[in-house]
Amino acid sequence: MSGRTIEINGRKVWVLENGGGAPLLYLHGFADVHGVKESWLPFHERLAERAHVIAPAHPGCAQSDENKDIDAIDDVVFHYLEVLDALKLTQFILVGSCVGGWIAAEIAARHPKKIRKLVLIGAAGLFVEGALIGDIFMMAQPERGSSYASLREMLFSSANQPNALELFPDGMGNLDDELRRYQMLRFCSRIGFRPPYFYNRPLRNRLHRIISPALVIWGEKDNFVPRSHGETYAKLLPNCSELKIIPASGHSVIVEKPDETAKLVVDFLNQRGQV
Secondary structure, three states: EEEEEEEEEOOEEEEEEOOOOEEEEOOOOOEEEEOOOOOOOOHHHHHHOOEEEEOOOOOOOOOOOOOOOOOOHHHHHHHHHHHHHHOOOEEEEEEEEEEEHHHHHEEEEEEEEHEEEEEEEEEEEOOOOOOOOOHHHHHHOOEOOOOOOOHHHHHHHOOOHHHHHHHHOOOOOHHHHHHHOOOOHHHHHHHHHOOOOOOOOOHHHOHHOOOOEEEEEOOOOOOOOOOOHHHHHHHHHOOEEEEEEEEOOOHHHHHHHHHHHHHHHHHHHHHHOOO
């Protein structure tokens, strides 16, 4: 693993890189590198065995500077276009999880020729009638002053799942992890804090523009982004064959089932020898 800072319009963006091969841009979510942890999780390490994984921290997350001009998802897309320019990425694999999946879908819809393959994992971003994305801002408030059980229940298959307790413990956890969790919520409040949360209504009518092969992965028990959102992505992406469900897992499949999730991604990337 190595990390470096790139500069965009006078702002720092923190980027982790690992592995060799075809470039793979990874955009993170809540229970994730940059969202909680400083370094790679086992899922990312598996991907780095097959590709050159590049993971920028969203504005204001981890060691990236905050961008006070961000007020909507379009602003985030423009930010990442500048990140791509700075990294000299013209064509690449794009993998996004959670909120990172939403950003990935928006980038792919606007600039389809840049994307070699697209993977969306529990991606937010769509408005699906009768299936609203959960209010993570409410759940991030501790119950009885110290319990984050409801937040864990939203992001994992159960509040007592070991990985959930490690990443979102009750009371005060590791201070650096606490700061990254706060930074991620602060960033997301800029683009997702408009009930119903974490969606861009026009996105679903733009998905037909995405020409790359696509894979959509969902946890069987996702209490944050309902499965119908995954079904909608899989239906509307022109080159997506099916929705892959990870059994016995919640929203954070990359944490709960890293091997199973990574295998789906790697097998997809290996199709037709592209990686």
